[in-house]
Amino acid sequence: DAGVTQSPTHLIKTRGQHVTLRCSPISGHKSVSWYQQVLGQGPQFIFQYYEKEERGRGNFPDRFSARQFPNYSSELNVNALLLGDSALYLCASAFPGAGLAEAFFGQGTRLTVV
Amino acid sequence: AQTVTQSQPEMSVQEAETVTLSCTYDTSESDYYLFWYKQPPSRQMILVIRQEAYKQQNATENRFSVNFQKAAKSFSLKISDSQLGDAAMYFCAYYDDYGGSQGNLIFGKGTKLSVKP
Incomplete structure (x- = not known):
């Protein structure tokens, strides 16, 4: 079975632009969460x-x-990008009813805002 | 609000030796979950081990085990027989079903583990 897939893998945008990140959860998972991980920090x-x-x-x-x-796929949209939005964006999916007690993560999208 | 603290930004261990990573947390809930996640350079967050707070027995997964001290709100990870592939960032995380964490994982800042051959 495929795991959580995210696209694109890397992205470079200019300040003020808009970006859309995509996530496909594991088959059968109905919960999707998004996290932002700035370099050197936890999500x-x-x-x-x-x-x-x-x-x-x-x-x-x-x-x-x-x-x-x-x-059950999901999109994360960010408008009016700022330099501080540069980060790794992680998507996680979980079984119905499991809450986040067992979450599976994708490999993330690395967003760089210049 | 729930918080998770990892006080060791970096740790180092010799291959085949044992290392312990520390984590403390704060919550007013009695039922919750604690996790250790591994994040290698590939960036994917991989679940290493999970502990339910209502279980007194410490969780174990092969070479990975935890020391869960509920009263002290401490949750350390022990890696035995360390291998080169264990080198990664390790994150401690908290979750409860009661809205205290908005139903989502709260992460510490992470500990970077290096393994020396």
């Missing part, structure tokens, strides 16, 4: 979606948004 929670509804939101500005599709 910080951005969003959780379960059954296509937002179930949790971290302390991030409104420039960050996400959605989950009927096939």
Whole structure:
């Protein structure tokens, strides 16, 4: 079975631009969460979606948004990019009802804002 | 709010030796989960071991074991017979189902483990 897949792997954007990151969860997983990992730090929670509804939101500005599709894949959108948005963005999926007690992570998208 | 603290930014161990990584956390919940994740240069976060707070027995996975001290809110990871492939960033993480962590993982800042041949 395929694991959690994220695309693209790397991305370079200019300040002020918009970016969309994509995540496909493991087959059968209905929960998807997004994390931002700045260099040298642990991941910080951005969003959780379960059954296509937002179930949790971290302390991030409104420039960050996400959605989950009927096939449980998810997109993370960031508007008006700032240099400080440069980070590794991780997606995690989990079994229905397992909450995050057993989350599986993708390899992440490395976003560089110049 | 729940917090996770890893006080060792870097650790080093000789191949085949044993190393212990430290983690403390703060929570007012009685039922929760604790994790150790490994993040190699490939960037993918890999689950090493998981501990449910209601279980008194320390979790073990092959060469990896934990020392879970609930009253002290301490959760250390012991790696026995260290191998070169163990070199990575190790993150301690907390999770509960009650909304205290908004249903998501709270990570420490990580410990970089180097393994010397």
